[in-house]
Amino acid sequence: MLFKKSKKKTAGPKKRPVYRFRWGVLLLIIMIPILSFYVAKLDIQVRQQFEGKKWAIPARVYARPLEFHTGKRVTPESLREELNTLGYRKQENPSKPGQYWEKGNTFLITTRTFQFWDGTEPSRTVKIRLIKDKVDAITEISPDRPIHLLRLEPKLIDKIYPEHNEDRILVRLEDVPQHLIDALLTVEDRNFFEHWGVSVRGVVRAIIANFKAGKRVQGGSTLTQQLVKNFYLTSERTLTRKVKEAIMSVLLEWHYTKEQILETYLNEIYLGQAGKRAIHGMGLASRFYFNRPVEEINVAQSALLVSLVRGASYYNPRRHAERARKRRDLVLDVMAAHGKITAEQAEESKKILSLATKKKTENVFPYPAFMELVRRQLREDYNEQDLREEGLQIITTLDPFIQTSAEQAMKKGLKRLEKKRRKARNLQGAMIVTDSQNGEVLAMVNGKRTEYSGFNRPLKAKRLIGSLLKPIVYLTALEDNDTYNLMTQLDDSPYQVKMASGKKWQPYNYDHRTHENAPLYKALSSSYNVALVRLGMTLGLNRVRNTLRRLGFERKFNMYPSMLLGSLPMTPLEVTQIYQTIASGGFRMPMRTIHTVLNLQTGQALQRYPLSVSQNFDPAPIYLLNYAMQHVVRHGTGRHVGSKLPKKMILAGKTGTTNDLKDSWFVGFGNDLLTVTWVGRDDNKPMGLTGGSGAMFIWGNFIKTVRPKSLAPSVPDNIYWEMDEKLGQVPFIRR
Amino acid sequence: MIKVLLTVLLSLPLLVLAGTPEKNFSPAVNSLWIKAINYYNKEEFEKAANTIERALGIDHNNAYLWHGLAGVRFAQENWKRAAHLAKKSLTLAKKDKALQTKNRWMITQTCQKMGRKYCAPPKRTISPTSHFRDPHHLYQLAAKLLKKEKWARARLLALRSLQLAKKTKTNRLQIKNWVLITKACESLEKWGCARHARNQAQFFLQP
Numbered sequence: 042m043l044f045k046k047s048k049k050k051t052a053g054p055k056k057r058p059v060y061r062f063r064w065g066v067l068l069l070i071i072m073i074p075i076l077s078f079y080v081a082k083l084d085i086q087v088r089q090q091f092e093g094k095k096w097a098i099p100a101r102v103y104a105r106p107l108e109f110h111t112g113k114r115v116t117p118e119s120l121r122e123e124l125n126t127l128g129y130r131k132q133e134n135p136s137k138p139g140q141y142w143e144k145g146n147t148f149l150i151t152t153r154t155f156q157f158w159d160g161t162e163p164s165r166t167v168k169i170r171l172i173k174d175k176v177d178a179i180t181e182i183s184p185d186r187p188i189h190l191l192r193l194e195p196k197l198i199d200k201i202y203p204e205h206n207e208d209r210i211l212v213r214l215e216d217v218p219q220h221l222i223d224a225l226l227t228v229e230d231r232n233f234f235e236h237w238g239v240s241v242r243g244v245v246r247a248i249i250a251n252f253k254a255g256k257r258v259q260g261g262s263t264l265t266q267q268l269v270k271n272f273y274l275t276s277e278r279t280l281t282r283k284v285k286e287a288i289m290s291v292l293l294e295w296h297y298t299k300e301q302i303l304e305t306y307l308n309e310i311y312l313g314q315a316g317k318r319a320i321h322g323m324g325l326a327s328r329f330y331f332n333r334p335v336e337e338i339n340v341a342q343s344a345l346l347v348s349l350v351r352g353a354s355y356y357n358p359r360r361h362a363e364r365a366r367k368r369r370d371l372v373l374d375v376m377a378a379h380g381k382i383t384a385e386q387a388e389e390s391k392k393i394l395s396l397a398t399k400k401k402t403e404n405v406f407p408y409p410a411f412m413e414l415v416r417r418q419l420r421e422d423y424n425e426q427d428l429r430e431e432g433l434q435i436i437t438t439l440d441p442f443i444q445t446s447a448e449q450a451m452k453k454g455l456k457r458l459e460k461k462r463r464k465a466r467n468l469q470g471a472m473i474v475t476d477s478q479n480g481e482v483l484a485m486v487n488g489k490r491t492e493y494s495g496f497n498r499p500l501k502a503k504r505l506i507g508s509l510l511k512p513i514v515y516l517t518a519l520e521d522n523d524t525y526n527l528m529t530q531l532d533d534s535p536y537q538v539k540m541a542s543g544k545k546w547q548p549y550n551y552d553h554r555t556h557e558n559a560p561l562y563k564a565l566s567s568s569y570n571v572a573l574v575r576l577g578m579t580l581g582l583n584r585v586r587n588t589l590r591r592l593g594f595e596r597k598f599n600m601y602p603s604m605l606l607g608s609l610p611m612t613p614l615e616v617t618q619i620y621q622t623i624a625s626g627g628f629r630m631p632m633r634t635i636h637t638v639l640n641l642q643t644g645q646a647l648q649r650y651p652l653s654v655s656q657n658f659d660p661a662p663i664y665l666l667n668y669a670m671q672h673v674v675r676h677g678t679g680r681h682v683g684s685k686l687p688k689k690m691i692l693a694g695k696t697g698t699t700n701d702l703k704d705s706w707f708v709g710f711g712n713d714l715l716t717v718t719w720v721g722r723d724d725n726k727p728m729g730l731t732g733g734s735g736a737m738f739i740w741g742n743f744i745k746t747v748r749p750k751s752l753a754p755s756v757p758d759n760i761y762w763e764m765d766e767k768l769g770q771v772p773f774i775r776r
Numbered sequence: 777m778i779k780v781l782l783t784v785l786l787s788l789p790l791l792v793l794a795g796t797p798e799k800n801f802s803p804a805v806n807s808l809w810i811k812a813i814n815y816y817n818k819e820e821f822e823k824a825a826n827t828i829e830r831a832l833g834i835d836h837n838n839a840y841l842w843h844g845l846a847g848v849r850f851a852q853e854n855w856k857r858a859a860h861l862a863k864k865s866l867t868l869a870k871k872d873k874a875l876q877t878k879n880r881w882m883i884t885q886t887c888q889k890m891g892r893k894y895c896a897p898p899k900r901t902i903s904p905t906s907h908f909r910d911p912h913h914l915y916q917l918a919a920k921l922l923k924k925e926k927w928a929r930a931r932l933l934a935l936r937s938l939q940l941a942k943k944t945k946t947n948r949l950q951i952k953n954w955v956l957i958t959k960a961c962e963s964l965e966k967w968g969c970a971r972h973a974r975n976q977a978q979f980f981l982q983p
Contacts, residue, residue, distance in 0.1 A: 108830075108833070111804065113834075160829075190804045476833075476836075479832065479833070508876060523944065526944075526946070528946060528948055529945065529946060530947055616838065626867060628864055646822075646826075649822060649824075652829050652845070653860075714838070755837065756870070761910075765948075775913065
């Protein structure tokens with residue numbers, strides 16, 4: 042009421058009542074619509090943000106999942122390493138996901154559930170028996186039955202963060218252990234399930250406690266208020282912010298259930314920092330501090346996580362262990378006092394001295410070279426924002442075991458080469474390993490310090506390829522099977538090429554000798570230059586260029602006679618693509634680093650990168666070329682390393698050396714792996730190593746560790762065999 | 777009638793998938809194969825392809841798996857990809873005539889689907905007559921006949937092989953043929969012929 046009746050009564054005739062103006066009422070009338078409008082505005086904000094996309098979730102990039110089946114080659118060491126990197130704990134009688142036990146050559150593993158592109162792999166306890174580094178049997182424990190195929194969840198190898206560098210793993214409330222929820226509610230908000238977003242009792246209690254202590258020892262905010270502060274507001278300490286916080290808390294409680302609010306809180310809360318990266322949510326924090334999913338943490342770890350809510354930096358268990366331990370113990374005591382755990386449980390948990398893992402997990406990712414290729418491929422299909430914020434799960438083709446073996450071979454090999462040769466200083470290298478049958482990139486090594494990103498040699502170092510081009514010339518010849526076969530005599534006598542400019546160019550052999558006539562296979566395995574140039578010029582440069590194109594070299598280039606000897610710069614990746622076609626029997630397969638991209642929420646495959654082949658060559662000439670390349674490894678330029686390989690291991694390969702020994706190349710392949718290795722200096726100075734003594738030496742060490750399958754190409758229908766005194770059986774193409 | 781024929785043709789990859797003998801597969805591959813067939817039957821082709829690719833990761837030289845993948849792509853009407861996959865299967869299906877036929881059928885079909893006018897089926901095993909254009913094969917036959925003491929026919933075949941070897945400049949084979957002709961002529965007591973052949977062989981062997 043704007044006006045008020047006068048209290049003074051008059052005896053005279055009845056007058057109209059006089060109303061006095063009341064400011065308060067006027068203010069109320071004005072304020073009500075304003076307040077309503079303000080609350081409505083806040084309400085929209087609360088609902089929009091809560092129901093829309095709550096967070097920008099970084100993309101998680103995984104290696105290939107390790108798959109087990111009978112006959113699969115797995116060493117106990119590699120399996121142990123894989124389990125350790127996945128955060129599996131050694132425990133007798135493993136019963137919970139993420140535990141394993143090892144006895145002799147038998148592993149007992151309780152696997153974790155993982156959402157793959159083709160369905161969910163459930164958690165189960167299995168026994169894997171290894172005999173002679175191969176899987177002999179896989180048995181499920183309960184129910185007791187043999188299983189043919191088993192997959193472990195893949196190893197996380199990188200993340201693509203949002204601009205603000207917030208990182209989190211979303212968890213559902215039902216996946217969070219009860220003791221973590223108990224610890225959180227007991228310490229932070231005991232009346233969570235009773236209040237309406239704001240607790241007057243809590244505020245009064247906090248005021249009294251702070252008054253008694255003479256400083257701020259207790260907060261009066263409920264979990265809902267904390268969530269509102271973190272999720273919608275800033276942390277400024279003003280009355281306006283406090284009022285806004287209270288209104289929004291009530292609105293939040295009005296619209297959503299307690300469970301929804303609690304789940305959001307568990308995912309929102311800030312719990313640490315790793316460089317630029319902010320650790321948010323219990324899901325990521327349990328990975329970051331304990332290297333295990335939140336489902337697997339114990340009471341002590343729950344207490345530690347809850348103690349971080351008060352001050353993630355102040356109670357950082359890695360930096361301030363003692364302080365963090367005291368706070369954790371306090372949380373345990375409070376839990377025990379409120380009957381959430383027994384006193385014995387609290388005491389037992391207090392005895393656990395190790396608070397967090399020494400190494401920050403999911404912090405530094407060691408495969409920057411490979412990841413650059415992955416990102417390159419991803420950018421073709423996704424925009425940058427989606428990559429950073431949509432929480433994509435990207436399953437790649439990287440094989441951590443092969444990657445580690447390749448890295449070690451490179452590091453040790455370069456070190457030994459530098460010791461051996463005086464000229465070989467400041468050596469660098471690159472190695473790419475692919476599956477020769479489907480084009481998947483399994484490993485990529487960049488130099489000695491593989492964990493550092495920098496100049497990515499496998500992708501960007503364009504170096505002359507030397508004799509690696511020779512097989513392409515011979516393949517061009519062998520395609521013309523009316524004229525050429527492996528026994529065709531090639532003239533290696535001195536030869537001059539007249540250039541377009543009128544100048545003459547004379548190629549020489551590496552040893553500056555001439556060999557008169559040499560059969561084609563011998564000219565290839567011994568890498569004769571003169572015979573090769575003569576053959577290339579006879580065939581025509583355009584035909585050689587066409588072969589190179591069909592093999593997968595896409596860059597534009599002009600062909601000169603000297604290019605027949607490999608004065609053509611290529612990156613290791615380009616070389617890999619070319620030899621991939623040769624190794625897979627003439628079928629070109631684009632190289633793949635990504636297997637599938639999944640939606641984090643639904644687990645549905647958003648995009649698959651399917652296997653694609655295209656037959657670019659008749660299998661017969663490729664078969665002949667592969668036969669000749671086997672001779673390179675055993676009897677040709679690669680014989681020094683080849684002779685040290687196990688006798689039963691049949692592999693094909695080709696060495697490559699450039700002028701003044703500036704680049705050393707080797708390409709080798711068997712039935713399953715193709716490896717391209719380059720060794721040289723970044724400043725392109727001579728380093729005194731040939732393809733056989735440099736790159737092939739490193740390849741040899743790598744091969745001894747991974748033991749690839751021997752080459753066993755399918756013999757094409759139109760191949761027949763003839764006996765040769767020196768070579769034994771030689772293949773020919775039937776016309 | 778056309779509709780029935782079309783239905784039969786389009787369901788052929790399905791029949792191929794379902795009717796493949798499982799004995800070629802390891803238990804792990806077999807379990808994936810069955811899974812792929814289930815997906816295929818539910819017309820979840822991409823999942824079927826994915827499962828077969830997974831099986832190929834275990835046994836990448838299995839012609840049936842490549843053919844199965846070709847079948848899935850065929851059902852998806854991805855003709856080009858199906859054709860290349862069938863070609864891959866064909867190179868691996870060494871002695872399996874039935875699978876070779878299926879692959880050839882698929883290659884021809886995909887070629888027609890892509891709207892090409894001339895879709896000849898890919899080459900079958902080389903016809904026996906083409907062997908007689910191959911100097912190495914002719915020499916082998918001649919050597920066999922020589923062993924069977926059929927001198928005249930051996931000499932004729934060696935001469936034919938020699939002619940072809942001269943064209944392809946395969947010196948080693950020429951020597952071998954001259955040696956064989958020498959033996960045949962000596963056995964036939966044609967001394968002039970034998971002397972000429974011996975001289976020719978020695979000519980090649982001169983340093």
